[in-house]
Amino acid sequence: MESVTQDTVLICCASIEWLNSQNVAMKKIIYKNAKLILIRNDIREMFLQIEQDKMTTTKLKLKDINVFKKFMAEGKASIKFNAEKCSVYISNAPPGCLIFFLKTLFIKLTKDHAENKTISKDEMNKKLRSHLLSEKSNHFEEISPVTNAELDRAKKAVVSKSTVTTPSPPASKKRRLIDAKGNPKAAKQLYAPSPLSTKSSNGIKPDDTVAVMEVLNEEQNQIMQACLSGHNIFFTGSAGTGKSFLLRKIIAAFPPDGTTITASTGVAACLIGGLVEAVAREVRRNDKPFGGIQLIICGDFFQLPPVVKIDRGNIYEYKRQEPMKRFCFQSKSWQSCISRCFELRKVYRQKDPKFIEILNSIRIGRVTPEITEQLLATARQKIETNGILATQLCSHTKDADSINQNKLANLTSAEKVFEATDSDSYLTKTIDSQLPVPHKLVLKIGAQVMLLKNVNLSTGLVNGARGVIIKYTDGFPVVQFKNKQEYIAKPEKWVIKTPTGSVLQRKQVPLKLAWAFSIHKSQGLTLDCLEMSLSKVFEAGQAYVALSRAQSLDSVRIIDFEAKTVFADPQVLLFYRNFRRQIMEVPNYIPLGQKKQKNDLKRTLSGLKLTKSIMDKPLVTIN
Numbered sequence: 001m002e003s004v005t006q007d008t009v010l011i012c013c014a015s016i017e018w019l020n021s022q023n024v025a026m027k028k029i030i031y032k033n034a035k036l037i038l039i040r041n042d043i044r045e046m047f048l049q050i051e052q053d054k055m056t057t058t059k060l061k062l063k064d065i066n067v068f069k070k071f072m073a074e075g076k077a078s079i080k081f082n083a084e085k086c087s088v089y090i091s092n093a094p095p096g097c098l099i100f101f102l103k104t105l106f107i108k109l110t111k112d113h114a115e116n117k118t119i120s121k122d123e124m125n126k127k128l129r130s131h132l133l134s135e136k137s138n139h140f141e142e143i144s145p146v147t148n149a150e151l152d153r154a155k156k157a158v159v160s161k162s163t164v165t166t167p168s169p170p171a172s173k174k175r176r177l178i179d180a181k182g183n184p185k186a187a188k189q190l191y192a193p194s195p196l197s198t199k200s201s202n203g204i205k206p207d208d209t210v211a212v213m214e215v216l217n218e219e220q221n222q223i224m225q226a227c228l229s230g231h232n233i234f235f236t237g238s239a240g241t242g243k244s245f246l247l248r249k250i251i252a253a254f255p256p257d258g259t260t261i262t263a264s265t266g267v268a269a270c271l272i273g274g275l276v277e278a279v280a281r282e283v284r285r286n287d288k289p290f291g292g293i294q295l296i297i298c299g300d301f302f303q304l305p306p307v308v309k310i311d312r313g314n315i316y317e318y319k320r321q322e323p324m325k326r327f328c329f330q331s332k333s334w335q336s337c338i339s340r341c342f343e344l345r346k347v348y349r350q351k352d353p354k355f356i357e358i359l360n361s362i363r364i365g366r367v368t369p370e371i372t373e374q375l376l377a378t379a380r381q382k383i384e385t386n387g388i389l390a391t392q393l394c395s396h397t398k399d400a401d402s403i404n405q406n407k408l409a410n411l412t413s414a415e416k417v418f419e420a421t422d423s424d425s426y427l428t429k430t431i432d433s434q435l436p437v438p439h440k441l442v443l444k445i446g447a448q449v450m451l452l453k454n455v456n457l458s459t460g461l462v463n464g465a466r467g468v469i470i471k472y473t474d475g476f477p478v479v480q481f482k483n484k485q486e487y488i489a490k491p492e493k494w495v496i497k498t499p500t501g502s503v504l505q506r507k508q509v510p511l512k513l514a515w516a517f518s519i520h521k522s523q524g525l526t527l528d529c530l531e532m533s534l535s536k537v538f539e540a541g542q543a544y545v546a547l548s549r550a551q552s553l554d555s556v557r558i559i560d561f562e563a564k565t566v567f568a569d570p571q572v573l574l575f576y577r578n579f580r581r582q583i584m585e586v587p588n589y590i591p592l593g594q595k596k597q598k599n600d601l602k603r604t605l606s607g608l609k610l611t612k613s614i615m616d617k618p619l620v621t622i623n
């Protein structure tokens with residue numbers, strides 16, 4: 001399917017249904033590969049044009065409409081045209097594109113509504129009359145990009161709840177998250193910039209809103225463009241370089257029906273690399289790798305390796321070899337399947353270059369006496385503020401679970417249980433294994449918790465923010481965060497797609513007990529205030545994962561540390577050494593964030609004639 005990045009065009013499936021006066025469906029047209037375009041006529045009325053193969057075209061006037069966008073994240077929405085008595089049902093749209101398409105629609109209609117208010121009825125009639133009498137044929141053009149002024153006006157319209165001609169559902173029906181002081185949650189979704197561009201594709205100049213922080217950087221944008229042009233991609237990068245952030249944007253840029261999300265570095269990926277790759281070619285009768293299915297693989301192999309069960313009779317056991325193959329880059333088809341590799345270089349989670357240097361060194365298993373000294377010096381620092389205790393990161397899950405249970409039991413306040421609503425109650429365990437949010441959440445006043453959703457980036461209410469339960473309001477827990485912000489935690493929705501393509505959903509209060517986590521469970525998180533004991537870590541990359549959750553050395557307390565427990569998997573070190581070499585030798589391996597230098601590309605690195613720029617990078621060193 002063609003990928004389009006403008007916010008005024010949407011590629012999706014669309015069906016249009018017309019009703020008669022008794023609200024019975026009279027006619028239905030289905031467009032499997034529809035192109036929806038926002039257009040205007042000569043008198044600036046807005047229309048939705050629906051076409052397929054530039055042949056069949058339907059134009060519907062965007063006036064007196066209702067937009068239903070509850071399932072936008074699944075690539076679905078519908079627009080009801082009240083005057084025409086018809087509805088357009090959109091499905092299989094890339095969710096990111098759908099959000100921006102509807103956002104543009106909303107902003108433009110808000111602007112038109114404001115302008116129409118200032119034009120008298122007489123003026124309007126005059127305009128209409130001259131249009132009808134004009135001999136020119138009816139002329140349509142695509143609407144212009146959203147401007148700053150339009151954006152500002154639309155924001156004000158949201159705040160003042162003006163909804164007369166806006167495409168949003170009625171204000172009373174809108175889900176409004178409020179903070180404990182009764183302030184509405186920022187309407188961030190409507191104003192987040194396009195996930196497909198480094199700056200908003202609308203030409204909206206970044207301002208100081210929440211959205212600006214979420215724009216793809218140049219490195220990330222290069223990867224996005226490579227994905228959109230259909231290449232098989234592998235992208236990597238150290239902790240905090242935005243791999244998960246980018247992956248979410250990539251997922252949002254593809255139509256949901258043809259997109260499956262699976263484990264990236266795990267055993268599943270290994271198996272896929274061998275057996276399923278061949279099956280895919282056979283089934284699809286296509287000799288290209290994976291039968292032509294586009295692969296986008298992302299991960300940092302220096303972080304925790306996949307957990308491999310090696311019991312007798314286990315399906316992973318039968319092909320076990322020494323050394324054990326547990327990374328997807330070890331599979332036979334890796335070289336043939338992946339056509340482009342990228343490495344993200346800009347670290348976002350940490351700002352302090354010294355801390356980043358320490359982390360880079362630990363990542364490859366290298367610990368100097370200075371690093372040990374710096375880490376051990378944190379044992380004495382006080383990191384607790386405003387009643388928020390440090391989260392303890394444990395090397396073993398059972399230690400973390402027992403800390404949380406004991407601490408909760410020690411609180412004297414009454415217990416309150418929050419049960420999730422799952423779309424399929426028989427699949428609760430499957431949902432549990434895929435989501436961070438528990439099915440059953442037991443809280444008490446005084447419980448230390450962590451937020452599991454981005455609620456408001458500008459006020460620091462983000463995934464991973466640490467807080468404490470201070471009271472209940474309307475039955476919902478009120479959390480006070482480290483920065484003293486208060487927030488009423490109402491149920492939020494999580495949607496996951498299983499490998500078979502079915503969609504599962506959970507609604508739950510977005511909190512989790514946070515006195516302690518296992519290091520394995522902390523993967524992927526950014527944490528506020530951390531305490532860890534690193535003398536018992538047992539796995540390659542485990543110390544690196546634990547330490548790299550922190551944003552700075554000031555927010556972490558390392559109780560004990562032994563250099564010998566820090567190590568990297570030799571196979572991973574080898575992979576990255578070759579990866580770096582290939583980056584310099586083969587144009588398909590793209591070093592991001594630096595200009596390609598002709599000489600560098602020509603220069604071969606055999607005989608270890610490494611260029612200075614490579615020598616400076618810790619990844620090429622094997623201890």
Ligand SMILES: Nc1ncnc2c1ncn2[C@@H]1O[C@H](COP(=O)(O)OP(=O)(O)OP(=O)(O)O)[C@@H](O)[C@H]1O
Binds near residue numbers: 214215348349525
């Ligand atoms: N382009 C960007 N602009 C602003 N913030 C960004 C950008 N990219 C990523 N971030 C932020 O950086 C932080 C780390 O991102 P993310 O968790 O995606 O990193 P990661 O590479 O997946 O880390 P890890 O490997 O440790 O899981 C997040 O808070 C994310 O919002």
